[in-house]
Amino acid sequence: MAKSKNKRLIIISIVVVLAGVGFWYFFSQPVSIPSLSAETQTYNISSSEKYPKFLEVIIDPLDVKVGDSQKMIVKLEDSSGIDWVKAKIEHDAGFDEVSLRLTEEENTYFGIWKVHSTHSKTYQTIFTARNNKGEQNSITLAWSDACSPPNGGNWTLDGNCTISGVNGVDNGNFTVDGGYTLTIQNGATFAWNSGKSITITNGSIVINAGGQSKQTNLWMTDADGDTYALSGASQYAQDSTPANCVRRNTIIQGKYDCDDNNASIYPGAVCRATTGGCDVAEICQDSGSCPADVRLTTVTFTYKGASVTYGTVEHNGECWMDRNLGASQVATAYNDSAAYGDLFQWGRLDDGHQTCTSNTTTTLSSTDNPGHSNFIYGGGSLLSDWRSPQNNNLWQGVSGTNNPCPSGWRLPTYAEWDAERASWSQQNYNGAFASPLKLTAAGIRESQYAWLATVGSWGYYWSSTVVGADAYYVIFSSTEALTTGHIRAYGISVRCVRD
C-alpha cells in the first residue's frame, strides 16, 4: 500500500505542474467507485505487452437509452504511473470525450457520461490511457460487429469483433493483429483446437465476466451429411461429437442448406421439383432459401436466325408455347393469318424451308440436314418424304436430331395431341381456337407442287410420333377434328411443348 501511495504522489505532482492548483484539486482527488447495477459488463482483457496495459474494463449498464448515465471503470497496469485515461464514446452526432478520474483503487479510473443522441445500433467506446513516459495505449469495445472466422483453418482478426454464442477457430491458429479487439460476450464461448495457438501480435482479447475462451473442438449440425449447414445453425464447443454434428471445418462456408434432412437438396440443387405445366423447378439459393413457386411465363430463343420471345400457356398439365413456330402473335381468331406461322416438313430443321414462300427443289436429301432452305417437293408428283432413306428419329424428344424447338422444348407426341384434341369443347376449328393453345387453321403446303392449300379452313399440327412411313398429326376443319397419320413431306404447323 505504501508503494501505491508513492505512485499517486508522483501523479499528483505532475498534474500540479501542468494544470495549476484548482485543476489539480478536482482531478487528483481519488474518487470512490460508485455502486454498480446488475447490468454491469466486466471485460477481462489480455493484450500485447504494450503500456499502459489494460487489465479490465467495466461498463454499466451495457445497454443504454437516451438519458441514462453510463459508468465506466478501467483498470490498468503501468510501472511508470498513469498520466491520464480518456474514453471516446461514439454516438449519432459524433463522439463525446470523457476524462476518467483516478479512484481509490490503484491504477483504476472511473468515468460517467450522459447518454444522448443514440438509437438502437452498435456504438463503440475507445479507451485511451497515457503513462508518465508519454506512452499511449487504446482499446476499443464494440458489441455487434459481425465476425466471420473461416469454418476451418487459420484466422487473423481483421476488425473489431464481438463473439456471442459459440464461435472460434477450427483446425487453425488464431492471431490478433492490426490493433483490433476480439470481445467475447457474456455467455459466449470462443474455441480453438488442442495443438493450435492463439497469438496476440497487436491487439487484444477481451473476455467479459460470463464469457470463456476454451481449447476444444467446434461442431456444427449437418444432419444429412451433405457438408452444408442451415443458415444460423448452432455451433458447439466440446471434445466429443454432438448428435447430427460434424466438425465445423468440414462445413462449406457462405452457402446454406435449404433442407438439412435431405442430402440431395443443397445450394445449387433442385429444392422443389416441378409439378407439371409451366412450373419450374426451384433451385436452392446460397442463402439457404428455396424460392417461392416459379412459373415459366415466356421463352426466348433463336428462330430463323433472330431472337424471339413467345409466351407460354398451360393446358391439361402441360406447358405449351402460346403460338405456332414462326407466328408473329397469339391468334385472335382461328383464321388470324398473323398467327399462322411457318409450315415444316416433318423432321426438318429450322433451316428456312418452313417459310411459306421458301424456294423449292426436287432433290431429295440423303442426310438429316439438307443444308439449304428450299422446300423439297415432287415437282408435279406427290412426294411422301423429303429424306431418302427415311429417318424416324429426327423429331423424337428434346434430343431429336432436328428438333426445331428451343432447348427443353420439343414436338408433342401423338398421345399429347390426341389428349389436347379430346379436351376441346367442339371437334372443329372453333374448338381448336377456343383451347388455351388458340390453334389456327393455317392450311398446308402440299408436296406435289409446293402449293399452299386450305389456308384459313383447315388446321394441321405435327406430332413427333411416326406411324409406318407417315407421322401423326392433328387435323381439324369446320366440321371435324382427328389425330391421324400423314406423309412427311407436307409443310405443316408446329407447336412446341415443354419437355
Ligand SMILES: [Ca+2]
Ligand atoms: Ca446439410
Ligand SMILES: [Ca+2]
Ligand atoms: Ca441438404
